[in-house]
Amino acid sequence: xxxxxxxxxxxxxxxxxxxxxxxxxxxxxxxxxxxxxxxxxxxxxxxxxxxxxxxxxxxxxxxxxxxxxxxxxxxxxxxxxxxxxxxxxxxxxx
Amino acid sequence: xxxxxxxxxxxxxxxxxxxxxxxxxxxxxxxxxxxxxxxxxxxxxxxxxxxxxxxxxxxxxxxxxxxxxxxxxxxxxxxxxxxxxxxxxxxxxxxxxxxxxxxxxxxxxxxxxxxxxxxxxxxxxxxxxxxxxxxxxxxxxxxxxxxxxxxxxxxxxxxxxxxxxxxxxxxxxxxxxxxxxxxxxxxxxxxxxxxxxxxxxxxxxxxxxxxxxxxxxxxxxxxxxxxxxxxxxxxxxxxxxxxxxxxxxxxxxxxx
Numbered sequence: 001x002x003x004x005x006x007x008x009x010x011x012x013x014x015x016x017x018x019x020x021x022x023x024x025x026x027x028x029x030x031x032x033x034x035x036x037x038x039x040x041x042x043x044x045x046x047x048x049x050x051x052x053x054x055x056x057x058x059x060x061x062x063x064x065x066x067x068x069x070x071x072x073x074x075x076x077x078x079x080x081x082x083x084x085x086x087x088x089x090x091x092x093x094x
Numbered sequence: 095x096x097x098x099x100x101x102x103x104x105x106x107x108x109x110x111x112x113x114x115x116x117x118x119x120x121x122x123x124x125x126x127x128x129x130x131x132x133x134x135x136x137x138x139x140x141x142x143x144x145x146x147x148x149x150x151x152x153x154x155x156x157x158x159x160x161x162x163x164x165x166x167x168x169x170x171x172x173x174x175x176x177x178x179x180x181x182x183x184x185x186x187x188x189x190x191x192x193x194x195x196x197x198x199x200x201x202x203x204x205x206x207x208x209x210x211x212x213x214x215x216x217x218x219x220x221x222x223x224x225x226x227x228x229x230x231x232x233x234x235x236x237x238x239x240x241x242x243x244x245x246x247x248x249x250x251x252x253x254x255x256x257x258x259x260x261x262x263x264x265x266x267x268x269x270x271x272x273x274x275x276x277x278x279x280x281x282x283x284x285x286x287x288x289x290x291x292x293x294x295x296x297x298x299x300x301x302x303x304x305x306x307x308x309x310x311x312x313x314x315x316x317x318x319x320x321x322x323x324x325x326x327x328x329x330x331x332x333x334x335x336x337x338x339x340x341x342x343x344x345x346x347x348x349x350x
Contacts, residue, residue, distance in 0.1 A: 005137070026139050029245060036238055037139035040146050 003027070007056040008034040010041075012048035020052050031055075109280040110218075111162055112180065113287060115170070116278075116323055117209075118158030119181035122171055123331070124202060125151030126338050127189060136192055143238060147199070150231040157224050172342040176325075176332045183322040184267035186331040193246055193256035197264050199239035204300055205271045205290075207232045212288035221286060240304045247308025254310070261305075261313050269318035272297075278323075 005027040011020035023042050028034035034053040043051065062070055074080070128148035135141035159167030184202055189195045210232055213225035246253040272290045274282065281287045302312050321327070341348060 027137060028139065033241060033245065036241065037143065040143040041139055044142075044146065 005029050008038070008053040009056050009059060010038040011052040011054070012042060013050035014048050016049060020050065023047070025056060026053070028053075109277045109284075110286075112277045113281050114158050114162035115180040116182075118155050118162060118167070118170070119179050120185050120202070120206070121151040121158065122155035123179070123181045123334065124185035124198075125149070125155060126334055127185065127187075128195070128199075130189055131195065140192075144195070147235050147238070150228075150235070154224065154228045154231070161220050161224075168342070172339050176327055176335055178325060179327060179331060179335075180323055180325065181327075181331075182267065182270050183319055183328055184264060184270065186322070186328060186334060187264065187267065188330050190260065190263065191256055193253065194260035194263060196239055196242045196246060197257065197260035199235060200243050200304065201264055201268060201271075201301065203232055203235040203239050204304075205297060207236045208293040208297055208300075209288065209290065212293070216286050218286045243304050243310075244308045247305065247310040257308065257310055261310065265313040266316040266319050269315075270320050270322060273320055273323065275323060 006029075007025050008028055008031075009025050010023050012023050013020045026034060026037040026041055028037045031053065035051060038051050038053050042048075125148045128144050128151065131144040132141065132148075135144055155171070156167050159170045161167075163170050182202075184198060187194075187198055189198075207229065210225040210229040213221055214229055216222040216225065243257070247257045248254070272294045274289060274291060278287070278290075282289045298312075305312055
């Protein structure tokens with residue numbers, strides 16, 4: 001039965017102010033039931049305050065075969081990390 | 095039953111105890127029924143939905159039966175015989191196929207939701223507390239059952255046919271939900287619990303709306319079957335209890 005249903009990706013906002021994070025997927029016949037299935041499957045232990053579901057086929061993904069050209073050029077550009085600063089002790093959460 | 099004996103000389107306390115058993119046993123038996131789906135539901139997502147509802151209901155039953163028996167709800171759940179159960183007949187009906195489980199849930203959760211909304215305003219502090227807490231769970235059960243009713247009723251020819259059969263099976267147990275007997279009359283007179291007849295029209299309209307969305311017809315009224323509230327149960331409840339009570343009755347001191 002569930003293999004006849006489309007797959008939906010599930011995103012949860014753990015608490016106000018945080019971004020929605022991908023947590024997994026569910027099968028469901030349509031978007032309303034996808035939300036309910038996501039609620040029943042992924043928020044049983046108070047994991048979140050908000051849910052998104054999106055049809056997996058609606059996600060545009062990068063091609064793994066192109067991982068080289070896409071991502072490797074960033075490997076030797078260490079200066080893009082903001083790690084060359086001394087951070088004062090008083091500054092928290094950075 | 096020690097508790098019933100102690101209270102036997104106080105008709106008011108008797109009615110209160112009886113009421114706790116009615117709503118507590120409804121939750122317990124429906125929770126047990128739903129948990130029979132565990133590992134057998136049509137998909138893993140539905141398996142979790144049904145198990146979640148079962149756990150909500152068993153949680154409610156725990157609070158209510160604990161209240162009825164000085165904190166020992168387990169004794170009521172696991173050591174009573176079938177004639178002492180006070181649940182309505184609807185909740186003890188076998189799961190059947192998924193359609194029948196969904197129709198049973200729609201018919202019961204809609205009723206429980208309307209009841210608990212009013213019960214949350216009860217003058218009895220326990221009843222108002224448990225109803226206020228549970229009403230959110232029940233609202234979700236009602237919504238889920240309504241959604242599935244629409245999907246199945248307005249689904250394929252086969253799912254629609256199964257829903258019609260399921261409605262046909264369950265419909266005769268609806269009048270019992272609105273039956274007011276002497277014990278309930280007593281509670282209503284004390285203004286601690288709502289008269290279910292006060293929301294019967296709303297109930298029928300709500301069920302009618304969901305069925306219309308599902309392109310299903312409201313079944314014709316059948317000869318009602320009553321008696322669960324007084325311990326006259328269908329054969330199905332005995333089988334359910336045999337499974338549920340086997341372990342604690344066979345190994346009374348078992349712990350885990």
